[in-house]
Amino acid sequence: MTRANLLQIAVFAALFGLLELGTQMGWISRFTIIPPSEMVTGAYNLFASGKIVPDFVSTMWSVIVASLLAIATGFVAGAMVHSLPQLRRTLDPFFASYYAVPIFAFYPLFIFIFGLTDIPKMIIAYFYAVVAMMINTMNGLDRMPAVYSKTARVLRMSGTAKTFWVTLPAAMPYVFTGVKLAIAYAFLGTIAAEFILSTSGLGHAISFAYLNFDNNGLYSNILIVLTLSVVLNMVLFYWERILLTRRGLA
Amino acid sequence: MAALISKEGAGPNALSRELHSTPPFAEVHSCLRGVSKVYPERAGNPALHALGPIDLDLKKGEFFAVVGPSGCGKSTLLEVLAGLSNVTEGTVTFEGNAITGRVPDGVGVVFQEDASFPWLTVWDNLAFGLRRRGMDAGSIRSRVKDALALTGLSDFAKAYPAQLSGGMRQRVCIARTLVTEPRLILLDEPFGALDQQTRLLMGDEVLRLWRETGATILLITHALDEAAMLADRVGAMSSRPGRFLDVIETNWPKDRDSRIASAESFGRITGRLWSLLRNESRNAMGAAAGKLK
Numbered sequence: 001m002t003r004a005n006l007l008q009i010a011v012f013a014a015l016f017g018l019l020e021l022g023t024q025m026g027w028i029s030r031f032t033i034i035p036p037s038e039m040v041t042g043a044y045n046l047f048a049s050g051k052i053v054p055d056f057v058s059t060m061w062s063v064i065v066a067s068l069l070a071i072a073t074g075f076v077a078g079a080m081v082h083s084l085p086q087l088r089r090t091l092d093p094f095f096a097s098y099y100a101v102p103i104f105a106f107y108p109l110f111i112f113i114f115g116l117t118d119i120p121k122m123i124i125a126y127f128y129a130v131v132a133m134m135i136n137t138m139n140g141l142d143r144m145p146a147v148y149s150k151t152a153r154v155l156r157m158s159g160t161a162k163t164f165w166v167t168l169p170a171a172m173p174y175v176f177t178g179v180k181l182a183i184a185y186a187f188l189g190t191i192a193a194e195f196i197l198s199t200s201g202l203g204h205a206i207s208f209a210y211l212n213f214d215n216n217g218l219y220s221n222i223l224i225v226l227t228l229s230v231v232l233n234m235v236l237f238y239w240e241r242i243l244l245t246r247r248g249l250a
Numbered sequence: 251m252a253a254l255i256s257k258e259g260a261g262p263n264a265l266s267r268e269l270h271s272t273p274p275f276a277e278v279h280s281c282l283r284g285v286s287k288v289y290p291e292r293a294g295n296p297a298l299h300a301l302g303p304i305d306l307d308l309k310k311g312e313f314f315a316v317v318g319p320s321g322c323g324k325s326t327l328l329e330v331l332a333g334l335s336n337v338t339e340g341t342v343t344f345e346g347n348a349i350t351g352r353v354p355d356g357v358g359v360v361f362q363e364d365a366s367f368p369w370l371t372v373w374d375n376l377a378f379g380l381r382r383r384g385m386d387a388g389s390i391r392s393r394v395k396d397a398l399a400l401t402g403l404s405d406f407a408k409a410y411p412a413q414l415s416g417g418m419r420q421r422v423c424i425a426r427t428l429v430t431e432p433r434l435i436l437l438d439e440p441f442g443a444l445d446q447q448t449r450l451l452m453g454d455e456v457l458r459l460w461r462e463t464g465a466t467i468l469l470i471t472h473a474l475d476e477a478a479m480l481a482d483r484v485g486a487m488s489s490r491p492g493r494f495l496d497v498i499e500t501n502w503p504k505d506r507d508s509r510i511a512s513a514e515s516f517g518r519i520t521g522r523l524w525s526l527l528r529n530e531s532r533n534a535m536g537a538a539a540g541k542l543k
């Protein structure tokens with residue numbers, strides 16, 4: 001562990017301790033925030049009692065389905081658009097402004113079509129994730145040195161073999177950024193959709209606790225969501241480090 | 251206009267022919283006829299006449315070097331010969347068959363740029379082409395081992411290209427081409443990133459390899475002495491659009507090595523090359539300087 005890591009942990013622990021102290025001593029009202037220790041026990045109890053498990057599964061399921069679909073289709077679509085410069089020029093303004101469009105505006109429409117199932121939130125999560133994957137795939141393909149393609153041609157590789165053995169690994173660091181963003185966006189889209197209108201999921205649990213003045217449930221659920229996203233990001237970050245170090249990019 | 255080169259017949263070439271132990275009318279391995287390459291206009295850049303018209307006969311088993319000012323179309327010539335680039339005019343043949351849009355089997359290329367794959371270890375880089383061909387693991391192992399030893403990379407088999415120096419990466423690319431045992435090897439300034447001593451030694455290795463495999467070699471280089479030392483024939487190119495100003499026969503014995511640099515005729519050959527290229531290089535630089543204004 002580096003000094004920076006230790007410092008990060010120290011800062012985090014200090015903030016946690018201050019919050020604990022402040023709430024326990026009554027400097028901060030319990031109606032505003034509860035002591036972190038109670039968040040932890042609360043989160044633990046939610047799992048221990050099995051109360052949160054269906055919500056947890058529902059959220060994870062949505063994130064997994066949406067991000068996997070977004071990663072696969074985003075890569076293929078990104079590669080296709082990349083190979084058609086004309087189409088790409090046409091689509092460029094669309095990509096540039098995509099994340100300025102409130103995709104959530106279409107959420108009621110999806111609920112209207114699919115009902116209060118898991119599908120509307122998966123669609124929202126998917127649309128949040130897929131374009132990040134596309135943009136990063138195209139970015140990666142742009143940066144592939146032309147000499148790699150030439151090498152593949154000298155080795156008389158077929159188009160598919162070239163894509164699989166040369167293009168994909170060459171673009172991997174960028175594709176990986178796309179994967180990271182796709183998962184993050186899918187997570188964001190899912191939680192937010194659950195928050196707005198849904199009958200299950202961690203986002204729904206937070207919203208439900210909030211509407212019922214259940215501060216303990218509220219913060220316990222927030223803690224779960226935060227922990228989940230931090231763990232997810234750490235795993236991806238770790239993978240990315242290995243990938244980049246190998247190529248001398250980190 | 252096209253400066254034709256293959257000067258058949260007796261004369262000084264007779265000796266080298268004997269040493270090559272090739273039949274009196276050596277088989278043409280790769281051939282260009284009236285080849286021109288114009289890069290079409292694209293994204294605001296005007297069309298650019300990069301090469302030719304040019305004729306060239308590479309004889310089977312010969313070592314041909316190309317020298318010429320920067321930007322004269324040497325790499326373009328190589329891409330045309332390899333079948334990587336379509337010609338605007340003329341025909342390209344390899345082993346008697348016209349090349350159309352595909353690299354023929356039996357051609358190996360070492361590019362000017364670093365083409366080692368950063369996601370693979372040195373070993374996997376070398377094995378890459380053989381694996382794609384579906385060669386059995388045993389043969390791959392022995393070929394990769396040999397190529398590593400030949401290029402002095404045995405200790406770095408497990409390293410990734412990012413951990414190597416530029417010169418070592420270029421050696422990876424050379425080794426990666428050699429393992430596929432091409433019959434025509436095209437080398438585009440492969441020693442550019444190497445220091446002078448390593449350059450001389452690698453030159454000797456390439457000569458040894460050339461003798462052992464009987465492959466035809468075309469070597470592009472910016473070093474006149476390197477061209478004069480390694481090749482049977484040296485083609486000196488004009489500034490863009492590149493044509494051969496002349497092709498000089500060196501008449502070296504086949505079992506030569508870098509020590510011929512001390513031969514009396516060596517100085518004469520490099521001198522002749524320089525007198526051919528001096529004005530062309532000036533022109534090329536002048537043109538570039540003019541563009542900058």
Ligand SMILES: Nc1ncnc2c1ncn2[C@@H]1O[C@H](COP(=O)(O)OP(=O)(O)OP(=O)(O)O)[C@@H](O)[C@H]1O
Binds near residue numbers: 319320325326327
């Ligand atoms: N793909 C391309 N599209 C357009 N122009 C190109 C392309 N490749 C090369 N050129 C142009 O063609 C000319 C010849 O380029 P080439 O790379 O063949 O030169 P070279 O002799 O190999 O130069 P150097 O010695 O610097 O490597 C240059 O003016 C270059 O700008």
Ligand SMILES: [Mg+2]
Binds near residue numbers: 324325326362438
């Ligand atoms: Mg070049």
